[in-house]
Amino acid sequence: MSLWVDKYRPKTLDDLHYHEGLSTRLKSLADSPDFPHMLFYGPSGAGKKTRIGCTLRALFGQGVEKLKIDQRVFLTPSKRKLDLNVVSSNYHTEITPSEVGNYDRVVIQEILKEIAQTQQVDMNAKQRFKVVVLNDADSLSRDAQAALRRTMEKYMTNIRIILCANSTSKLIAPIKSRCLLVRVAAPTFQEMKTVLEHVAKKEKFDLPETASHSIIEDSNGNMRKALLVFEALKMQSTDLSGPLTIAKPDWETYCYKVADMILQEQTPQRVMDVRAKLYELLSHCIPPTVVLKTIADRIVQNVDEALKADIMHWAAIYEVRMRNGNKKIFHLEAWVVKVMSLYKHFFYDIDMTGFDDC
Amino acid sequence: MDKFFQPQTTRTSQKQQKHVATPEAQPWVEKYRPKTIEEVASQEHTVAVLRKSLMSSNLPHMLFYGPPGNGKTSTILALSRQLFGPDNFRTRVLELNASDERGISIVREKIKDFARQTPRAITTSSDGKTYPCPPFKIIILDEADSMTQDAQAALRRIMETYARITRFCLVCNYVTRIIEPLASRCSKFRFLPLAPQSAETRLSQIATAESIPLSQPVVRTLISTSQGDLRRAITYLQSASRLALVSQPREDITVRDVQEIAGVVPDAVMVDFAGVIGVEVEREVGEDGMEVDEKPVQGKAKGFDDIRAKVREIVREGYSASQLLLQLHDMIILHPTLTSRAKSKCALVLAEADKALCDGADEELWILEVGVRVWKAVSDSR
Secondary structure, three states, rough: OOOOOHHOOOHHHOOOOOHHHHHHHHHHHHHHOOOOOEEEEOOOOOOHHHHHOOOOHHHHHHHHOOOOOEEEEEEOOOOOEEEEEEEOOOEEEOOOOOHHHHHHHHHHHHHHHHHHHHHOOOOOOOOOEEEEOOOOOOHHHHHHHHHHHHHHHHOOOOOOEEEOOOOHHHHHHHHHHOOOOEEOOOOOOHHHHHHHHHHHHHOOOOOOOHHHHHHHHHHHOOOHHHHHHHHHHHHOOOOOOOOOOOOOOOHHHHHHHHHHHHHHHOOOHHHHHHHHHHHHHOOOOHHHHHHHHHHHHHHHHHOOOOHHHHHHHHHHHHHHHHHHHHHHHHHHHHHHHHHHHHHHHHHHOOHHHHHHHO | HHHHHHHHHHHHHHHHHHOOHHHHHOOOOHHOOOHHHHHHHOHHHHHHHHHHHHOOOOOOOEEEEEEOOOOHHHHHHHHHHHHHHHHOOOOOOOEEEEOOOOOOHHHHHHHHHHHOOOOOOOOOOOOOOOOOOOOOOOEEEEHHHHHOOHHHHHHHHHHHOOOOOOEEEEEEHHHOOOOOOHHHHHHHEEOOOOOOOHHHHHHHHHHHHHHOOOOOOHHHHHHHHOOOHHHHHHHHHHHHHHHHHHHHOOOOOHHHHHHHHHHHHHHHHHHHHHOOOOOOOOOOOOOEEEEEEOOOOOOOOOHHHHHHHHHHHHHOOOHHHHHHHHHHHHHOOOOOOHHHHHHHHHHHHHHHHHHHHHHHHHHHHHHHHHHHHHHHHHHOOO
């Protein structure tokens, strides 16, 4: 038995529930003789992958659903071995080059060239080209993007590339200008509701209004999260009535606890306690940016209006430092201390101008 | 590079299979590249000089520089085509362009080998025209500013040794990245940014050739979103027409289509955002009157929570942060009533945010940061 997210993932462009305009466009593009390179971007859980899957299906028919997973080994120029998972069908290949970190250029060059230089062998295939789907395109390194640029032009007859990214900010302009940009916005409240109701109907039960409301509120535009929560709730109480408690993920409650600790007391001792908690979070592989954002969000909910802007300002500053720096914990702590001092000074009304820029 | 490889691949593949590389699949940028130097848009000075050299069939080493998409590569390709004709083109011109295959080893092997060959002329050409076909070859190094220092240094001697039979043409965006010894060996040509009029004529020419209806506002949007880069404008036009052609029923290209393809944040969203952070913008009626909703903007700056809600909304829509900052920047700097002091403060914030985004910072946090600080700067100045 598969999860609802997978079970009710739309298979064809006609089944998609929202962004109808986009779906018709994709459909007609798939039918037309010249299918361009594409770049799908949008927040996570908005349905980029689903749309890519549907487009592939429209391009090649059912054959794309026969997938196989390989582990390929690449050799860097410095003789290091890299492993990469490659999901492929007869017509397309899907890779996540960021899996190999800095060496993504090698992977891009090798895989793409290999695919691009061979023609489609299956004479019954609907299209003469093959498709390569690159996930996580915004974490591709500059070098890899430059390598991509050349390949995209040169092998246009044999290959089409579909990039999937969260934001276009980190892609270089030449790549963007070679692709057809497709923005997949997060679904609206109403659209999410339709999807949830659709799933409920397929599972043959009624979805009370209140339940769907609280699920959607909680998911913040992330369809995948909404469906997972929905299924979890259904497991808890079969009729979905009464007051529902959507279980927050552990790390989120933990972050909230940290935020509350910061606001309760501002002493060196408390900093040490917070530090221990932060370490705990980091050692459970919660990305530091997420930790910072969640704590900051919680804190600004509970402080005076005058402080909110400052707290977010420092959060933004320390987040960049964290990216540039090496030890995440230093910057997280520094931010915590900063917030504490801001908070304390605000209450004791001490002039802060001398300490403002550090 | 495309030009260089395309004829070969299409010719061989056409024999085997008909449906490979149909003309529709060819990018318009390639399809409508100028065939002669006379066709190159708005570079009068350069074209005049080159025309002279075409007549005397002698050429110096050349260095073309200027912003992207204003015809540097097109000029040299057209020139060499006119010099050598289609038959000799392939044996006489070597074009190298991307950043991945021009290390020092390539300079030493490929370029040197090519430079060394003595050209052979085929005097009669297949299309009946006569070409000057001077006794030298041309090596085009496109995007030469991304060549390493070492590779450039290795070129120095090669350029001199084979000067009798080979001419080099370096094409780059930033002339300062070319090492001095190389630059001094070339005669430099600066390519000016394209004038909007000539870009406009070019775009409408293409539109007529492809028989797509193109309205004036769309052309203007194409030019403004591409910021003087004709290649980008043409690519956008092609993508937009692709979408317009396949849609059922057939529609004309709209301003909105172009903006969506270029990844531009729609004006309505921008005006809303600006309104929330206290930058009042006079509403213009949108080109097709659809985007702009009629509610008057609440000019009064709102609080932190409103800004945060708005930022959340924008992030959910998936717009790119750098694009948003770019448009916000234009809005603030060109704003008629803001004080200079507020504007400079905003500029500082935007610059910082851009740096942060380049370092890979979190987009939501920084849009919020920019929003809040712009809001503060603007409300302080009142």
